[in-house]
Amino acid sequence: xxxxxxxxxxxxxxxxxxxxxxxxxxxxxxxxxxxxxxxxxxxxxxxxxxxxxxxxxxxxxxxxxxxxxxxxxxxxxxxxxxxxxxxxxxxxxxxxxxxxxxxxxxxxxxxxxxxxxxxxxxxxxxxxxxxxxxxxxxxxxxxxxxxxxxxxxxxxxxxxxxxxxxxxxxxxxxxxxxxxxxxxxxxxxxxxxxxxxxxxxxxxxxxxxxxxxxxxxxxxxxxxxxxxxxxxxxxxxxxxxxxxxxxxxxxxxxxxxxxxxxxxxxxxxxxxxxxxxxxxxxxxxxxxxxxxxxxxxxxxxxxxxxxxxxxxxxxx
Numbered sequence: 001x002x003x004x005x006x007x008x009x010x011x012x013x014x015x016x017x018x019x020x021x022x023x024x025x026x027x028x029x030x031x032x033x034x035x036x037x038x039x040x041x042x043x044x045x046x047x048x049x050x051x052x053x054x055x056x057x058x059x060x061x062x063x064x065x066x067x068x069x070x071x072x073x074x075x076x077x078x079x080x081x082x083x084x085x086x087x088x089x090x091x092x093x094x095x096x097x098x099x100x101x102x103x104x105x106x107x108x109x110x111x112x113x114x115x116x117x118x119x120x121x122x123x124x125x126x127x128x129x130x131x132x133x134x135x136x137x138x139x140x141x142x143x144x145x146x147x148x149x150x151x152x153x154x155x156x157x158x159x160x161x162x163x164x165x166x167x168x169x170x171x172x173x174x175x176x177x178x179x180x181x182x183x184x185x186x187x188x189x190x191x192x193x194x195x196x197x198x199x200x201x202x203x204x205x206x207x208x209x210x211x212x213x214x215x216x217x218x219x220x221x222x223x224x225x226x227x228x229x230x231x232x233x234x235x236x237x238x239x240x241x242x243x244x245x246x247x248x249x250x251x252x253x254x255x256x257x258x259x260x261x262x263x264x265x266x267x268x269x270x271x272x273x274x275x276x277x278x279x280x281x282x283x284x285x286x287x288x289x290x291x292x293x294x295x296x297x298x299x300x301x302x303x304x305x306x307x308x309x310x311x312x313x314x315x316x
Contacts, residue, residue, distance in 0.1 A: 009131060011231040015067060019060075019235050023120070026056070026242060030113065046249035053243030054084075060239060064232065074289035075227040078296055079236035082226065082272065085265060085300050086219045087244045088258065090211060091251050097207045101200050103183075105249070110186055111201060112248065115208040116241060122213055123237050126220050131230040141228065141276060144221035148273030151218055156266035169210060173203060212241075218269070225272045226292060257311045264303020271295060 004014040030049075057080055065073030098108055133140045178197045184190045188202040223233045251258075275287040 009128075009230040011229075015231065018063075019231075019238075022056070022060075023238060023242070026053070027113070027116070043250045046246055049246035050243055050250065053239070053246050057236075057239035057243055060235065064235075068232075071289050072227075072229065072232060074293050075229070076232045076236050078289060078293040079223045079226045079232060080240055081293070081296055081300065082222055082268065083219055083237050083240035084244065085261075085268065086222060087215065087240060088251075088261060088265070090215050090244065091248050093211045093215075094208060094248060097204055097211065101204050101207075103201065103204050107183070107186060107201060108249070111204045111208055114188075115205055115212070118205075118209045119212050119241050120238060122209070123216060123220070123241070124234060126216055127230055127234050127237065130220055130224055131228070131233070134224060134228050141224065144224050145273040145276045148218075148222055148225060148269045152266045152269030152271075152273065155269065156263060170203060170207065173198075173206060177202075179203070222269060222272050225275060227289075258304070258307045260307040260310055261303045264299050264306075267303075268296060268299050271299065 004012065004017070006013045008016060058077070061073045061077050061080070064076045094112070097103075098105075098111075103111065130140075178195060180190060180197050180199045182199075183201060184199045186201070187199055188205060190197050190199060219237070220233070223236060227233060272292075275292060279285070279287040
């Protein structure tokens with residue numbers, strides 16, 4: 001049992017195993033108990049599942065606080081809230097992907113479920129690389145911070161949707177793969193005359209993974225600007241992504257009500273990127289985690305409130 005107490009990336013192995021066990025149980029219950037067959041997920045079910053995922057994500061902060069202290073718990077909560085908020089753009093892009101490929105709502109959950117498994121691996125690789133760079137070259141944090149400030153300013157004054165240009169990738173895939181013209185039930189690939197063919201469902205899965213990879217370029221540095229602890233960065237990312245998948249089915253129908261949230265997210269990125277410079281300017285050892293959480297909550301609450309008020313006359 002000595003192996004379980006071994007330190008891996010700054011955290012005991014048993015804590016990593018505990019987290020992965022929770023995630024594994026959640027995914028197994030999701031696919032094995034709640035969604036054995038393809039069916040459309042309604043708004044009510046989506047909200048219930050979202051509440052469960054969010055509650056588990058927030059409850060994990062208690063475990064973090066118990067093992068790592070109140071400061072770590074505050075950093076985790078801030079990272080969780082920031083990642084959840086930045087992923088709102090991801091919901092919009094997923095809706096565009098499913099719409100462009102004519103994926104019915106009954107099959108969208110299957111794409112998102114397997115997409116999450118890819119996210120767990122891809123985010124792990126990106127965070128592992130980021131953590132290694134930060135540990136060896138502390139100045140990388142200032143590069144991340146500057147990147148976030150520039151990204152926030154660009155989002156603030158840009159009228160374009162923050163979405164990946166997927167048409168080129170779809171065209172490339174279509175030119176390289178044997179594709180069926182129509183969906184084949186829940187299958188990503190089918191075998192015909194001894195040959196394998198990809199289905200539009202497979203294209204949707206590739207595009208969802210690609211979209212998350214693009215958005216991770218913003219969100220992973222944002223979380224590293226909050227905390228450099230790989231355990232807190234990874235767990236907050238994964239819990240936020242798990243809950244977002246469930247929330248997608250409720251939010252996709254009312255995204256137009258959050259038209260002004262983009263500006264709040266822009267300000268949030270600028271704030272997160274500025275924290276490192278503010279701490280140096282004020283001669284702080286580190287920007288207080290509790291203050292960071294409070295400012296983050298205030299920015300997002302203001303953005304949501306303004307969005308709902310400005311769009312109050314629109315139909316949900």
